[in-house]
Amino acid sequence: MSEPADLVVLEGVTKVFGDAPPALKDVSGTVRGGEITGLVGPDGAGKTTLIRLMTGLMEPTGGTLTVLGHDTRTDAAAIQSAIGYMPQRFGLYEDLTVGENMTLYADLRGLPQAEREAVFDELLTFTDLKRFTARRAGHLSGGMKQKLGLACALLRKPRLLLLDEPGVGVDPISRRDLWAMVEDLTREGIGVLWATAYLEEAEACDRVLLLNEGEALFAGPPAEMTGRVQGRVYRVEGIGARRTALAHLVDEAGVRDGVIQGEAIRLLLAEGAERPPLPDGARIEATRPRFEDAFVDRLGGGPGGHSAIAAAQDAFPDDDAAMIEADGLTKRFGDFTAAADISFKVPRGEIFGLLGPNGAGKSTTFKMLCGLLRPTSGTGRVAGIDLSRQAAQARGRLGYMAQKFSLYGDLSIQQNLDFFAGVYGLSGRRKRTRTGLMREIFDFDRHAGQPAKELPLGLKQRLALAAALMHEPEVLFLDEPTSGVDPITRREFWMHINALVEKGVTVLVTTHFMDEAEYCDRISLIYRGRSIALGSPDELKRRVASPDQPDPTMEDAFVALVKEADAEREEEAA
Incomplete structure (x- = not known):
């Protein structure tokens, strides 16, 4: 069998913007036909810049870059007519329907009228969007938007497909669907570059290119990189206060990284390091390394376990008060029921997760519980305050971080901090202390005057x-x-969240990262507007365990429970 052809060849590629440090520095590598090449790296590593260079939308400052045999400096038009490109942000027209978007992009791509009916039918079937041809793109779920973006990128079958983080904001089931579609394309010889922040996706790629601060740290099969941490990854079980134990363990000498996995803790040790001292009754055993372990190790390890935010905060009372309560919460939009009879209680100092596929109703439930959406029926309470009667009073006791960046893009970091301090009633010395603390902890000073809209994600x-x-x-x-x-940034966030919970803060979180779901004390899985499962991460995993899958992951549990709910629905309908 012949070697796959090199569709992209990078030789010492450098990109500099003005006086800033190089966005890319001496990057070399290839993207082959019939393979998925994962482009991975932390925020600001240069992934999007590299993809835009490949499209011919920008020229490299130094080095050479050829795509499908064309030099990006001289043959950009030839490249753009032969590739498919799906940008990081949804780039289609939200006021147009699925069909209208496809027609528009067919016009832009020069797809002959005689071919359109067959091509549209094939792509709508391929992406399972045929039922939604008349729906406006703005009304699609996150996963469906990504599928539409993929369909438009494939209107003229490309030899090379560039996907800039297609899985962002997409639930595990939709990500699996996208992945299966892309694998089908590679069987036709199409080369795919898949930029990703999901390292389980990178692990499934044929090859990966790892960038950090504009430099290539690794290029090759992911298994080769994962093998570098073989024998250094451990699972610690039998720990009671897992958040406290994790904070101590990651600060031990020789511990490079640590994360919570349900009732256990996963540790990565430095090369040659001895196992750290454990709490009484804890057990430690070696476990199979993942690509993420090798990724974090290559970047120098995790952020440690000390949270300056939590250290500066007084502890809330150590009691069992219910801080978040949902009692029969229901929300209807006309004839559509977005959430139906959602009920649970979250005691003080617990992390409670709302999980579910895109469009399942978890964001609706979330917004009702923080007073942003009035329920059709049922009640929601925060710190004992009824949100339907005293929402303003409740908001003074809660902090809210929206799914999409919702701060003021034209204001600088400092101006945003000052504004929100004022909104929450802080003034004088208290205001200066808190804004100064945030600048220091999050390393904002280097960017304090920069408009928020220009900041890296x-x-x-x-x-x-x-x-x-x-x-x-x-x-x-x-x-x-x-x-x-x-x-790395996700670990930093959870280091702060875990430490705040130890101070008695209560957290309600939605996420599509299944490894983040492992941090939750309990999870409600929302599907088709209803809660279909409620329990700890390990309880949900045990619920779907089987002889064929004795040790399921949280993602396996998510997918299995949704399929189980679909099967029950079909039985009821029959």
């Missing part, structure tokens, strides 16, 4: 979290707080 998310924590809230609402950010 990781810094935008840090700013949004800082604003939500400004007034030391008792309850924290986090709607996909780390969507699209890299694993």
Whole structure:
């Protein structure tokens, strides 16, 4: 069997913008036909810049870059007519329907009228969007939007497909669907570059190119990189206070990284390091490494376990008060029921997760519980306050971080901090102390005067979290707080969240990262507007365990429980 052809060849590629440090520095590598090449790296590593260079939308400052045999400096038009490109942000027209978007892009791509009916039918079937041809793109779920973007990128079958983080904001089921579609394309010989912040996706690629601060740290099969941490990854079980134990363990000498996995803790040790001392009754055993372990190790390890935010905050009372209560919450939009009879209680100092596919109703439930959406029936309470009667009073005791960056893009970091401090009633010395603390903890000073809209995604998310924590809230609402950010930044967020919970803060979180779901004490899985499962991460995994899958992941549990609900629905309909 012949070797796959090199569709993209990078030789010492450098890109500099003005006086800033190089966005890319001496990057070399290839993208082959019939393979998926993962482009991975933390925020600001240069992934999007590299993809735009490949499209011919920008020229390299130095080095050479050829795509399908064409030099990007001289043959950009030839490249653009032969590739498919799906940008990081949804680039279609939300006021147009699915069919209208496809027609528009067919016009732009010069697809002959005689071919359109057959091509549209094939792509709508391929992406399972045929039922939604008349629906406006703005009314599609996150996963369906990504499928539409993929369909438009494939209107003229490309030899090379460039996907800039197609899985961001997409639930595990939709991500699996996207992945299966792309694998089908590679069987036709199409080369795919898949930029991603989801390292389980990178692990499934044929090859990966790892960038950090504009430099290539690794290029090759992911298994080769994962093998570098073989024998250094451990699972610690039998721990009671897992959040406290994790904070101590990651600060031990020789511990490079640590994360919570349900009732256990996963540790990565430095090369040659001895196992750290464990709490009484804890057990430690070696476990299979993942690509993410190798990724974090290559970038120098995680952020440690000390949270300056939590250290500066007084603890809330150590009691069992119900801080978040949902009692029969229901929301209807006309004839459509977005959430139906949702009920649960979250005691003080617990992390409670709302999980579910795109469009399942979890964001509707979330917004009702933080007073942003009035329920059709049922009640929601925060810190004992009825949201339907005293929403303003409740908001003073909660912090809210929206799914999409919702701060003021034209204001600088400092201006945003000052504004939100004022909104939450901080003034004088208290205001100066809290805004100064946020600047220091999140390393904002280097960017303090920069408009928020120009910040890298990781810094935008840090700013949004800082604003939500400004007034030391008792309850924290986090709607996909780390969507699209890299694993190092996600660890930093959860280090702060875990430490705040130890101080008695209560957290309600939505996420599509299943490894983040492992941090939750309990989870409600929402599907078709209803809660179909409620329990701890390990309880949900045990519920779907089988002889064929004795040790399911959280993602396996998510997919299995949704399929189980679909099967029950079909039985009832029959």
